[in-house]
Amino acid sequence: MLTWSDAKTKAFQTTLLDWYDKNRRELPWRKDHDPYHIWVSEIMLQQTQVNTVIPYYHRFMKMFPTIDDLARAPENQLLKAWEGLGYYSRVRNMQRAARQLLDDYDGKWPQTKAGLQELVGIGPYTAGAIASIAFNQPEPAVDGNAFRVFSQLLEIEADITKPQTRQLFETVIRKLIPHDRPGDFNQAIMDLGASYMTAKNPDNENSPVRAFNQAYLDGRVADFPVRSKRLKPVDKQLAALIIHTPEGYLFQQRASNELLAKLWAFPLLANETDTEVEALPTVLAEQFCDETEIKVALRWVAGPAVTHTFTHQKWHIALLHADLRKQPDLSHFAGRVVPEAKFDQLPVPTVQKKIWQAYQKRQINLFD
DNA sequence: TAGACGTGGTC
DNA sequence: TGACCAAGTCT
Numbered sequence: 001m002l003t004w005s006d007a008k009t010k011a012f013q014t015t016l017l018d019w020y021d022k023n024r025r026e027l028p029w030r031k032d033h034d035p036y037h038i039w040v041s042e043i044m045l046q047q048t049q050v051n052t053v054i055p056y057y058h059r060f061m062k063m064f065p066t067i068d069d070l071a072r073a074p075e076n077q078l079l080k081a082w083e084g085l086g087y088y089s090r091v092r093n094m095q096r097a098a099r100q101l102l103d104d105y106d107g108k109w110p111q112t113k114a115g116l117q118e119l120v121g122i123g124p125y126t127a128g129a130i131a132s133i134a135f136n137q138p139e140p141a142v143d144g145n146a147f148r149v150f151s152q153l154l155e156i157e158a159d160i161t162k163p164q165t166r167q168l169f170e171t172v173i174r175k176l177i178p179h180d181r182p183g184d185f186n187q188a189i190m191d192l193g194a195s196y197m198t199a200k201n202p203d204n205e206n207s208p209v210r211a212f213n214q215a216y217l218d219g220r221v222a223d224f225p226v227r228s229k230r231l232k233p234v235d236k237q238l239a240a241l242i243i244h245t246p247e248g249y250l251f252q253q254r255a256s257n258e259l260l261a262k263l264w265a266f267p268l269l270a271n272e273t274d275t276e277v278e279a280l281p282t283v284l285a286e287q288f289c290d291e292t293e294i295k296v297a298l299r300w301v302a303g304p305a306v307t308h309t310f311t312h313q314k315w316h317i318a319l320l321h322a323d324l325r326k327q328p329d330l331s332h333f334a335g336r337v338v339p340e341a342k343f344d345q346l347p348v349p350t351v352q353k354k355i356w357q358a359y360q361k362r363q364i365n366l367f368d
Numbered sequence: 369t370a371g372a373c374g375t376g377g378t379c
Numbered sequence: 380t381g382a383c384c385a386a387g388t389c390t
Contacts, residue, residue, distance in 0.1 A: 041386085042386065042387095043387095044386090045385085045387095046385090046386065046387045047384090047387060047388095048385060049384090049386090052385085053386090087387085087388090089388085089389080090387090090388085093388085093389090120388095121387095121388070122388085123389080124388090125387055125388085126386085126387075126388085129386070141386080143385090143386045144385065144387085145386065146386090187386090190386055193386090194385090194386085198384095199384060199385085200383085230383080232381095232382090309381095
């Protein structure tokens with residue numbers, strides 16, 4: 001697979017690192033090599049673009065400056081810091097890992113890739129990144145950039161969506177990574193993948209490593225990386241229950257085993273069939289309210305459904321509204337009534353913000 | 369192993 | 380609008 005001579009390998013390392021030394025991005029988590037800083041940034045950067053992460057990183061470090069702060073944080077505060085970033089299990093796992101570090105490791109970081117992978121939420125990529133950047137270990141950190149860059153440089157045809165392909169790339173990169181600057185090497189690959197060797201509109205003519213890019217030399221850049229197609233999101237019909245009471249609106253904390261776990265939102269019920277639609281007021285009444293009142297108060301909100309697309313599901317949400325004259329009984333309900341002025345204190349998913357915006361607009365329309 | 373797990377940017 | 384992408388991990 002890798003046919004480069006030692007001289008070519010050395011030339012590649014030198015070319016890449018010289019370019020990196022002059023052109024590296026100054027990023028907030030590149031000011032030092034503190035493993036906590038590297039860790040937080042790497043978790044945030046999973047499947048998330050750099051420009052999105054930067055403000056979150058600053059806020060997070062202000063709120064949780066140390067591992068102890070992270071370990072002790074209330075879950076709602078933690079999720080609030082992550083609100084809008086997505087993949088919320090990342091931050092819940094980070095707190096679990098912080099507690100692991102304090103309880104089982106005496107607060108001392110494992111410094112090997114294998115040791116780091118024992119921590120919850122740290123997989124092969126993040127372990128490689130922390131090991132190389134924070135602890136100077138010659139370990140690969142194979143992310144999407146590394147897949148794209150090395151698949152083009154070496155015309156590697158393996159499907160990068162297959163788990164076993166990662167091992168192939170790690171084996172190759174181990175032969176290329178310089179032992180004196182492994183962290184800079186890995187970060188240089190990422191900077192390269194974010195500048196000249198991007199997925200869309202790459203600029204290989206001006207790339208510092210164009211002479212090493214076999215796919216470019218062969219006019220085959222578009223053929224790499226090889227990746228099987230993704231599944232289309234499945235459509236789901238839902239009804240959002242917008243329950244207004246004298247004290248505010250009813251929010252539900254989503255269960256830990258469902259999508260958007262532990263976040264707060266208006267109750268969402270399945271709305272796939274006519275039968276389910278007819279049963280909605282009863283379901284609602286059983287859960288947290290007096291049935292007769294609910295049946296009188298509940299009505300559909302006019303207007304098109306709110307749509308929200310996840311990686312694997314596309315939600316179509318109709319809105320149901322009820323105005324209650326008294327507080328519902330919430331003793332058997334995982335939720336609370338929140339005044340509008342305090343909505344921003346709860347961690348909510350983006351789809352909840354969309355529902356609220358649509359509801360506000362349509363309520364005005366009803367009075368037109 | 370394949371599918372679950374979010375969101376925002378881009379074309 | 381839809382399809383794809385962005386510093387992946389867990390089950």
